[in-house]
Amino acid sequence: MNTPVKSTTSPAGLANLGPWAQLKAGRLPERLLRLMLGLWLYGLAIALMIRGGLGASPWDVFHLGLAQHAPISFGLVMVVTAVGVLLAWIPLRQMPGLGTVANTLLLGPFADMNLALLATPDHLALRTGYMLGGVLVCALATALYVGAQLGPGPRDGLMTGLARRTGWSIRRVRTVIEVAVLAVGVLLGGTVGVGTVVFALGVGPATQFFLRYLVVRLDAPTPAALSGDA
Template sequence: MATLSPSSGLSNLGPLAQLKAGRLPERLFRLLVGLWLYGLAIALMVKGAIGASPWDVFHLGLSLHLPVSFGVVMIITAVVVLLGWIPLRQMPGLGTVANSLLLGPFADISLAMLGVPESLWLRIAYMLGGVVTCAFATALYVGAQLGPGPRDGLMTGLSRRTGWSIRKVRTIIEVTVLIAGVLLGGVAGVGTVIFALGVGPLTQFFLRYLVVRLDEPAPRAAVPEEA
């Protein structure tokens, strides 16, 4: 997750306004492609087995204790996180729902399609490819401006409620889920550190080119003064 500046071109719109902001077919396409690529990025890092993202270390650890697939664990986690939006008064958008329901199945499909790399160099390539793909995918679906993912919304909601910086809240959340994931049996590694350091700047870079510029509200006509 990246900390986004106002200059990123992202608008602060409600769920209905997001749908009415124009270029909807293009934005829906970008959302779906972005989520598919995000699922592929997760699978690349998991198959590389030298450290997944903090959230995926948690998902991996939890999947060891539940009779469901990795992707289903992602859906369950997303639903639980969305419940945390209620006291924060966060409003989900279409992209939030799509992220919650589709990202897990997309990750499961990619995990089934990818083979297990045998050499260390190929595992490193998987990991690095996963980090870059994740950043590109995040910029693509966030840039569609149809609502944040569950985990992103939790971060921004907590930041707004507590007055803490996005960086501080993000760090607290990701360290917490990483520790929980390791305690559950998930494995962190070099890839986890590289992801934590690299995905934010890369996402910010890709957002420069992938944010869909939305229609600005039409200015209100001036009311003529009475003579």
């Protein structure tokens, strides 16, 4: 009988394992599928919010603002930002993993891909649907790939790392981060709107809700797996 991982976890039950232990913790094919599906859905959520034209998410207000000051694409701005956020993991002792690398390298291209497929709707009702759908899809996507326990993306690793270190809920930590990033994005010239406010206040509770059902319960790491992280 498999024993759940007993290592340090966040309030949502996310284990803080090293890269090798993450791969050895069981149910790997399922977890890889959850990771890739979650990243693609996150790219769709970003595109829905931007094409809705009612205000991007706080992180994307930052990305859009930064893109105005750099001669690179929106997706590349996301990649560069992700690398920078990884530096904040050092004092949190947050463990990276395959999911961290995949998020850093793939989320920007997935966002660009979905932006190319979607156009801004003409009617306000459809734009509102894009905005609300973007918030819910983002929360679902986050729960899928973070819950796969292959290492969160840079931005969500900041969220889960702070939750683990402070004991705060995912909802509280995520909301604080989103509001702080929004303020910086506004200073950079990013566009805000009602969708930005809805996202900043709503994505934390929605993510916490989905995490209840989508966190993969891992097998206990063996001594060999743990030694592989040394």
